[in-house]
Amino acid sequence: MRVTVDGFPEDLPAGLTIADLVDMREADDTTLITEVNHRFIHKKDYSHTVLTDGDQVEFIYAAFGG
Amino acid sequence: MSEYNVINSRAPRLDAPGKATGRAKYVDDMSLPGMLYGAILQSPLAHARILNIDTSRARSLPGVKAVVTAKEAGLVKYGVSPARYDETLYCHEKVRYVGDELAAVAAVDLETAMDALSLIQVDYEELPAVFTVEQAMAEGAPLLHDDYPRNISAEVHQEFGDVEAGFKQSDLIKTTTFVNKRQDAAFLEPHGCLAEFDLFGQLTLHTSTQVPHYVMRTVAMVLGIPVGQVRVVKPYVGGGFGPKCEATPLEMSACLLAKVTGKPVKMNYSREQVFLHSRARHQFIHTITTGVKKDGTLMALTNECHLEGGAYTSFGIATVYYSGSLLGGPYKLPNMKYDGYRVFTNRPACGAQRGHGGVAARAAWEQQLDMIAVDLGLDPVELRLRNIMSTGDVTCNVLDMSSLGMKECVEAVRDGSDWNAKRGKMTKGKGVGIACGFFVSGAGYPIYRSETFHSTVVIKLSEDGGTAQLLTGSAEIGQGSDTTMAMIAAEALGIKLSDVRVTSGDTDLAVDLGAYSSRQTLMTGHATKEAAEDVKRQVIEVLAQELSIPPVDIDFKNGLVVFKNGNVDFSKVRTSYIQEHRGWTDPPSGDLTFKEAARMAFLAKGTIVGTGKYKPGRLGGKYKGAAVGTSPAYGCSAQVVEVTVDMETGKVIIDRMTDAHDCGLAVNITSVEGQMEGSLSMGMGEALFEEVKFDGKGKILNANLGEYKIPTALDMPNVKTIIVESNEPNGPFGAKEVGEGAIMPTIPAILNAVYDATGVWIHELPLTPERVYRAIQQAKK
Numbered sequence: 078m079r080v081t082v083d084g085f086p087e088d089l090p091a092g093l094t095i096a097d098l099v100d101m102r103e104a105d106d107t108t109l110i111t112e113v114n115h116r117f118i119h120k121k122d123y124s125h126t127v128l129t130d131g132d133q134v135e136f137i138y139a140a141f142g143g
Numbered sequence: 144m145s146e147y148n149v150i151n152s153r154a155p156r157l158d159a160p161g162k163a164t165g166r167a168k169y170v171d172d173m174s175l176p177g178m179l180y181g182a183i184l185q186s187p188l189a190h191a192r193i194l195n196i197d198t199s200r201a202r203s204l205p206g207v208k209a210v211v212t213a214k215e216a217g218l219v220k221y222g223v224s225p226a227r228y229d230e231t232l233y234c235h236e237k238v239r240y241v242g243d244e245l246a247a248v249a250a251v252d253l254e255t256a257m258d259a260l261s262l263i264q265v266d267y268e269e270l271p272a273v274f275t276v277e278q279a280m281a282e283g284a285p286l287l288h289d290d291y292p293r294n295i296s297a298e299v300h301q302e303f304g305d306v307e308a309g310f311k312q313s314d315l316i317k318t319t320t321f322v323n324k325r326q327d328a329a330f331l332e333p334h335g336c337l338a339e340f341d342l343f344g345q346l347t348l349h350t351s352t353q354v355p356h357y358v359m360r361t362v363a364m365v366l367g368i369p370v371g372q373v374r375v376v377k378p379y380v381g382g383g384f385g386p387k388c389e390a391t392p393l394e395m396s397a398c399l400l401a402k403v404t405g406k407p408v409k410m411n412y413s414r415e416q417v418f419l420h421s422r423a424r425h426q427f428i429h430t431i432t433t434g435v436k437k438d439g440t441l442m443a444l445t446n447e448c449h450l451e452g453g454a455y456t457s458f459g460i461a462t463v464y465y466s467g468s469l470l471g472g473p474y475k476l477p478n479m480k481y482d483g484y485r486v487f488t489n490r491p492a493c494g495a496q497r498g499h500g501g502v503a504a505r506a507a508w509e510q511q512l513d514m515i516a517v518d519l520g521l522d523p524v525e526l527r528l529r530n531i532m533s534t535g536d537v538t539c540n541v542l543d544m545s546s547l548g549m550k551e552c553v554e555a556v557r558d559g560s561d562w563n564a565k566r567g568k569m570t571k572g573k574g575v576g577i578a579c580g581f582f583v584s585g586a587g588y589p590i591y592r593s594e595t596f597h598s599t600v601v602i603k604l605s606e607d608g609g610t611a612q613l614l615t616g617s618a619e620i621g622q623g624s625d626t627t628m629a630m631i632a633a634e635a636l637g638i639k640l641s642d643v644r645v646t647s648g649d650t651d652l653a654v655d656l657g658a659y660s661s662r663q664t665l666m667t668g669h670a671t672k673e674a675a676e677d678v679k680r681q682v683i684e685v686l687a688q689e690l691s692i693p694p695v696d697i698d699f700k701n702g703l704v705v706f707k708n709g710n711v712d713f714s715k716v717r718t719s720y721i722q723e724h725r726g727w728t729d730p731p732s733g734d735l736t737f738k739e740a741a742r743m744a745f746l747a748k749g750t751i752v753g754t755g756k757y758k759p760g761r762l763g764g765k766y767k768g769a770a771v772g773t774s775p776a777y778g779c780s781a782q783v784v785e786v787t788v789d790m791e792t793g794k795v796i797i798d799r800m801t802d803a804h805d806c807g808l809a810v811n812i813t814s815v816e817g818q819m820e821g822s823l824s825m826g827m828g829e830a831l832f833e834e835v836k837f838d839g840k841g842k843i844l845n846a847n848l849g850e851y852k853i854p855t856a857l858d859m860p861n862v863k864t865i866i867v868e869s870n871e872p873n874g875p876f877g878a879k880e881v882g883e884g885a886i887m888p889t890i891p892a893i894l895n896a897v898y899d900a901t902g903v904w905i906h907e908l909p910l911t912p913e914r915v916y917r918a919i920q921q922a923k924k
Contacts, residue, residue, distance in 0.1 A: 083592060084225060106770045107541040108587060110299055110464065112226070115290045117298045135226040139299065139464030140773040142586030142660030143223075143388055143495025 078130035089128065096123040098134065108140035148701050149634040150876055153813045157626045157645060158379065158619060167379040170335040170351050171411060178337070179208055181400050181410035182256035183392060184246040184263050185419060186238035189489040189841030190272035190285065193237055193245070193265065200262040201248060206255035209403045210263070212246045216399055219365045223389050223494070225591055227297070227456035229288055232365055232395050237270070239287050239454035240489050241841045242419030247396040249408050272489035272841055276428065276449045279486045287454055287487040294487040296452050297460040301467060303539040304478030309443025313434030317515050321431070321507035323890075323908040324834035325451065326424030328496050329853045332381025333417045338397035339407040346401070347374045350394050353383040353618050354657030357590060359650045361390035362398050377648030380620040384825070385496035386422040387620075388659040389457065393420075418835065418846035422494030425462060425485070426451040427503035435515055439526045443478040446470055446504065450485040453492035459485045461586075462493070465500030470508055471538035473549040473581045473779050474530040479539050489841050495659065497825055498886045501582060506908075509578035509891030514904060522566065523577050523895065524557050534869060542773055543762070546879070548805030548869035549579060552781035555803035555865045560783035566899060572790050573798075576895025579781045580887020583774035584807075584871070584880035585662030587759050596756040597662070599653045600670040602632060602678050604751040608741030611636060611678065613645045616655030617667040622882055623814035624663045628671045630810050631875055635675035637699025638737050661880035664810065665776060666757050668875035673755030681751050682737075685744040689716060704735040716743055760873070775873045778884035780804040782823070784892040785860075788900040793916030795831055795897060797860045802888075804864070807871035807879035816864045818881045823862055826889025828854045831910050 080089050082098070089098070095118055099105050111118045112135040118126050128134065145151040161167035198210040213235035220228040234243050246263055250256035273279040273287075279294040287294055310316055336350035346368060352358050355375040363370040380387070393410050400408040412420060427450055434443040448466045452459050467481030498505075516526040532538070534547045556577065557563070565575045589595055601614040613632050619625040629643040636643075646652060655667055679699060686704070687694040690711055698705040704713075713735045720739045721730045731739060744751050762770040785799040802819050809815040832852040836844040845851045870877035890908065898904050903918045 106772065108464065108468075108771075108773055110297075110460065117300060119300050121302075137224060137226045137460055138588040138592075138771070139460050140468075140583070140587045140771075141224065141461050141590045142583070142588075142656075142662065143385060143458035143461050143499050 078128065080128050081133040083136055093128050094124055095126040095128065098128065099123060102136065104136045106138055108138050110137040110139045112137065147634055149640050150630045150810045151808060151812070154626055154630055154640055154811050156623055156814070157629060161379065169332060169379045169381060170337055170349050173337050173349055173378065174409070175337065175339055175407040178407040178409055179249040179251060179400070179404060180253040180256050181247055181249045181397055181408045182253065182260050183244050183396055184260045186234070186241060186243040186245060188238060188267055188269055189241050190270040191238050191267035192270060193234060194268055195266040196245065197264040198246065200264070201259040204255065204259045204262060206251040207248060207259045208406065209249045209400050210246060210259065211399055211403060215403065217367070221361050221365050221390070222456055223458050223590055224456070224460050227460060230455050232392055240491050242491055243454065244392045247400060249400040249404050274488055274490060274837065274841055276451050276486045279488050287489065291487060296456050296485045296487045297463050298485070299464050299467060299481065299483040301540065302480045306443040306445055306478045306480045309478035310434040313442045314437040315515060315518060316432060316434045317511055317518070318430065318432040319507065319511050319514065319906055321429045321503070321510065321906045323427055323503045323506065323829065325426045325493065326496060326829060326833050327418055327421065327835055327851055328384040328386045328423045329848060329851065330382030330384055333412045333414055334387065334391055334393050334420065335411040336394045336397045337407060337409045338401040340401055340405065345372050345374065346398060347376060348394060348398055349376050349378055351380045351387060352377055353387045353620050353659055354389065355618060355648055355650045356616055356654060356656055358390045358394055362395055365395055366398055366402065375650045377618050383620045383658060385659065386494055388495055388657070389422060391420060414848060415846040418843050419491055421453060421491035422457050424496040425493040427466060429504055429507040431507050431511055433511055433515060437519060439519055439521050439529045441474055441476050441530045444470060444476055445480045448483045448504065450483070451488055452485045453488055453490045455492040457492045457494035459493065462495060462500040466504050468540055468773060469501035469582070470504050471540040471542050472544065472777065473532050473547065473579055474527070475532055475536065477539055490837065498582065498883045501887060502890065505580045505887045506890040506894065509888065510894045510904070510906070513576065513895040513898065524553060524562060527553055527579055542777060545776055545873050546807055546869040546871040547777065547779055548867040549581070549779045549781070551867045552779060552803035552805055553579060555867060556781045556783040556801045559863055559865055560785065560799070560801040562783055565785070572788050572900055574896045574899025575783055575785045576892045576897070576899055577781065577783045578888035578891035578895060579779070580884060581777050581779035582661060582880060582884035582887060584665045584776040584778055584874070585759070585774055586660040587771040587773050589656055596654060596758045598655045598667045598670040598757045600667065600674040600755045601653055602674040602753045604678060604741050604745065606745050606750065608738040608745065609642060611638060611643045613643055613671065614652040615645070615647045615667060615671070616650055616653045617663050618648045618658040620658050622658065622818060623811060624658065624667065626814065627664055627810045628667060631668050631671045632675045634876065635672045636679050638702045642702060661778065661882040661884065664878050664880060665874045668878060669757040670755040672875045674753040677753030677755065678751055681748065681753065682740050682744040685747045686740045689743060699737050702737045704737065704740055776807070776871045776879040778804065778806055778880040780885045780888050782888040782892040784896045786893065786896040786900055788897055788915060790901065790919060793912035793914070793919060795910050795915060797827060797893065799860050801863045802865065802885060803867055804881055804885045805867040805869050806881040807874045808868050808877035809866050810876070810878050812866065815866055815881050819864045819885045820862050822883070822885035823889050824854045824859055826886045827858070827893070830890040830893040830908060834909055
């Protein structure tokens with residue numbers, strides 16, 4: 078399936094969950110905010126949020142200051 | 144007596160002579176031959192579809208050299224976080240707030256440019272608008288951005304520990320709702336810039352900014368210019384406080400107009416336009432519930448927050464994150480749940496203002512802690528001391544307090560304010576209040592996803608060895624960072640402060656993410672120290688070889704060479720130096736000087752250049768190397784405020800403020816005190832005076848400093864500042880922030896003092912006389 082991750086399209090295996098993607102990208106951090114199609118995904122829902130073709134995923138490290 | 148030779152002392156500011164004599168050049172002092180003046184057309188409507196823009200009459204006006212709209216600028220989206228690039232330079236489909244940008248003009252003078260703006264015809268179809276969180280999130284509300292239902296710009300939900308269990312173990316549970324108001328940062332110098340392309344297509348943008356690096360990248364991206372051809376230079380800056388932390392339509396317009404006309408273009412915001420641009424403090428609505436045991440032990444906290452964010456996201460994702468995360472400390476709190484919602488409204492966009500999302504949250508919670516103390520019959524100081532964190536503690540949301548002088552700060556303000564003699568014992572209408580706070584010392588991540596170093600510094604020794612030229616991209620915006628870096632360099636190198644010259648705020652010199660997030664002392668300071676040590680090593684190597692002694696036997700101190708093992712015959716070095724300087728009337732004598740050693744190093748190796756760099760270390764954890772965390776260090780602060788409240792009119796006067804701040808190590812003691820006092824003054828303004836007001840159509844009513852009141856010298860009380868030094872292991876020489884942490888306790892300390900004076904809790908800012916009076920009357924009923 079084709080999923081846009083952080084603004085760039087990627088070919089990913091079907092049935093991938095957010096938890097799987099976080100593992101694959103070694104993305105975990107206490108400041109991580111994950112969004113799928115502009116919707117916030119709670120950390121407790123990572124393992125049962127299954128990605129589908131066309132999804133847009135953002136991994137945002139929210140501690141970027143200001 | 145300090146163990147250091149340069150730092151940890153009071154040093155005169157390097158920028159002071161220029162500012163005091165009027166020689167300091169701000170961007171509006173600058174002009175270039177053939178320069179044009181630019182102006183921006185902004186929407187008069189809060190929400191409207193753009194049907195047509197006709198610029199023909201403007202283009203025909205004599206003296207007008209260019210008119211640009213979205214057609215010329217293009218539609219490259221930008222913003223702060225790449226996950227929220229939701230703005231284009233000029234609106235093309237609709238406008239989203241009064242002040243949204245539509246077009247820009249360059250002309251021979253500003254008057255002509257303004258006349259041209261009035262000739263641009265824009266046809267609108269007005270749309271319904273939303274101005275509050277409630278209106279924006281309501282079912283069926285008009286959407287500002289199609290991708291964000293219910294106008295929720297960003298949301299954050301986090302849970303640490305088990306709040307339900309925590310509440311079950313609590314003897315007292317307290318819930319309050321706290322509201323502040325939109326602010327303006329009210330820096331004295333409005334935004335201004337001057338853009339010029341040279342004959343080779345190289346753009347130079349002089350601009351009043353806190354972040355030359357980010358401005359460079361955004362300008363390059365939006366205008367389609369290679370980053371390497373964009374140079375951003377920050378001149379003297381008259382304050383920033385957060386809203387100057389991102390590229391502005393002003394800057395991009397000036398660059399675009401300079402590109403189109405081939406001439407330099409200068410642009411300024413008026414004071415009204417500063418209000419319209421905003422990017423300042425959000426309105427926050429916090430509903431906080433805290434559970435404690437009867438001895439005051441904190442058990443659980445839930446925090447729901449709605450932020451009224453304005454028309455675009457700006458820093459909003461970080462804001463809504465910090466509104467929750469920064470309540471993880473400085474108390475031991477085992478269980479915490481946060482739900483934050485940042486909401487789009489048809490008002491100017493809010494961003495990051497001093498203290499960011501932590502200020503309102505801290506005010507809400509510190510006031511509630513005092514309420515809990517009163518309910519439990521505990522002294523508020525005692526309640527805090529019973530829960531205080533210490534160095535080495537980690538919060539439930541993994542903020543590592545690698546150094547934390549919080550207890551010392553509380554005890555210092557308790558004793559320094561004569562708290563025990565005053566609290567609950569003063570006459571009606573007089574009271575004291577205390578609060579605590581903490582803040583990051585630099586953000587863990589850059590704004591854009593990158594492994595970039597957060598700071599690089601170059602130090603070049605002048606060939607005669609006399610001066611260390613420190614080149615940095617960091618931004619001196621009045622906080623004293625140039626002097627701080629010079630002091631760090633002088634200390635690390637072992638020379639006098641007067642022998643360091645700083646050139647800063649120029650993207651051609653080095654990479655630095657800029658003056659935000661209270662990062663420069665720690666991050667740029669680290670890079671500066673490393674660069675100085677690199678230079679020192681190179682000079683020592685050459686000298687050691689020349690004198691045939693081990694490098695470890697040589698050091699520099701106050702510009703002199705120190706030999707650690709007895710007398711060393713350096714006569715050959717001296718003789719060579721003197722002979723090279725025949726005719727000089729002040730040959731060196733006595734101890735060998737750094738200048739002589741550095742000259743020798745140049746003769747042996749050529750120009751001596753040292754480089755330094757810094758990015759935050761990794762926390763480790765599940766993925767080695769993945770987790771950076773919120774910040775490498777945290778500063779903390781406690782304040783006691785003493786007030787007089789006129790019970791008949793509600794007027795609040797701040798009589799006295801006692802502030803203790805842990806900055807790790809004070810590099811420049813005078814600057815640290817200045818930052819503390821400045822923070823107190825800003826917090827005082829937010830507590831007592833400041834509110835951006837709107838009419839029913841989204842137009843700002845008080846877009847000037849006559850009606851938007853900020854504290855002046857006449858409003859400031861006596862302030863006692865106490866510096867606590869906890870020696871931060873992650874900071875250069877132990878130093879960490881003081882830029883924003885000191886504002887955290889100010890508002891709640893005032894709120895708590897007003898309670899002590901009146902017996903009334905007020906959960907809404909600002910504490911205008913009317914609001915305080917009404918609260919007093921209500922309490923009487």
